[in-house]
Amino acid sequence: EVLLVESGGGVVRPGGSLRLSCAAAGFRFDDHGMTWVRQVPGKGLEWVSGITWKGDRTGYEDSVKGRFTISRDNTKNTLYLQMNNLRAEDTALYFCARDGSGPHYRGYMDVWGKGSPVTVSS
Amino acid sequence: SNVLTQPPSVSVAPGQTARITCGGTNIGRNIVHWYQHKPGQAPVLVVYDTTDRPSGIPERFSGSEYANTATLTISRVEAGDEADYFCHVWDSDIDRGVFGPGTKVTVL
Numbered sequence A: 001e002v003l004l005v006e007s008g009g010g011v012v013r014p015g016g017s018l019r020l021s022c023a024a025a026g027f028r029f030d031d032h033g034m035t036w037v038r039q040v041p042g043k044g045l046e047w048v049s050g051i052t053w054k055g056d057r058t059g060y061e062d063s064v065k066g067r068f069t070i071s072r073d074n075t076k077n078t079l080y081l082q083m084n085n086l087r088a089e090d091t092a093l094y095f096c097a098r099d100g101s102g103p104h105y106r107g108y109m110d111v112w113g114k115g116s117p118v119t120v121s122s
Numbered sequence B: 001s002n003v004l005t006q007p008p009s010v011s012v013a014p015g016q017t018a019r020i021t022c023g024g025t026n027i028g029r030n031i032v033h034w035y036q037h038k039p040g041q042a043p044v045l046v047v048y049d050t051t052d053r054p055s056g057i058p059e060r061f062s063g064s065e066y067a068n069t070a071t072l073t074i075s076r077v078e079a080g081d082e083a084d085y086f087c088h089v090w091d092s093d094i095d096r097g098v099f100g101p102g103t104k105v106t107v108l
Helices: none
Strands: A003-007 A010-012 A018-025 A034-039 A045-051 A058-060 A068-073 A078-083 A092-099 A109-112 A116-120 B009-012 B018-023 B033-037 B044-047 B061-066 B069-074 B083-091 B096-099 B103-107
Touching: A003 A092, A003 A109, A018 A034, A018 A092, A018 A116, A034 A068, A034 A078, A034 A109, A034 B096, A045 A068, A045 A078, A045 A092, A045 B083, A045 B096, A058 A068, A078 A092, A109 B044, B009 B018, B018 B083, B018 B103, B044 B061, B069 B083
Parallel strands: A010 A116, B009 B103
Antiparallel strands: A003 A018, A018 A078, A034 A045, A034 A092, A045 A058, A068 A078, A092 A109, A092 A116, B018 B069, B033 B044, B033 B083, B061 B069, B083 B096, B083 B103
């Protein structure tokens, strides 16, 4: 079965850090670009960051640039999102998703995890 | 850059057709993807590359585009189709993904 499972979310104070992980199973992880998408409670989906299959190219939404870092370990079939200097507005459910069109992260997302919740609050 | 617009809600009776639009100044030169999202669940891709349907998605779901508006059409609507639907494009001007605000489909 093709699966993505996020972990690492939690409650953190403003200015704090968290690292999300996304474990992949059931497919060739290094054939696909990967993406993080978040959903603020009661709001829509927001594209956060993407990474190519090899990890040599990444992209970020403007509000997280310089604070979040996306990475991957293809030997462990795992995607990461290191989140530093967290703000209240980063509170959201964070999904990882597979790029169904191949090795980049600019296409459609055909496999999603169920999300990992992040709450930034004092 | 792309700002996508969607109607906040669409209500439809079972068996009827729901049409969800996604507008934007550059939709005509973008590939559009559509996701169904139910509370507490992972989003599901229902249409990709504007008109294609992933395996396992019923033929009742179809996508089209005309005059800078993409449309997701759900034919013969069922109670299980009740969900939020989001359109998504890659904005090459700003080099990032963009989602529409979402449309809540209610089955009456």
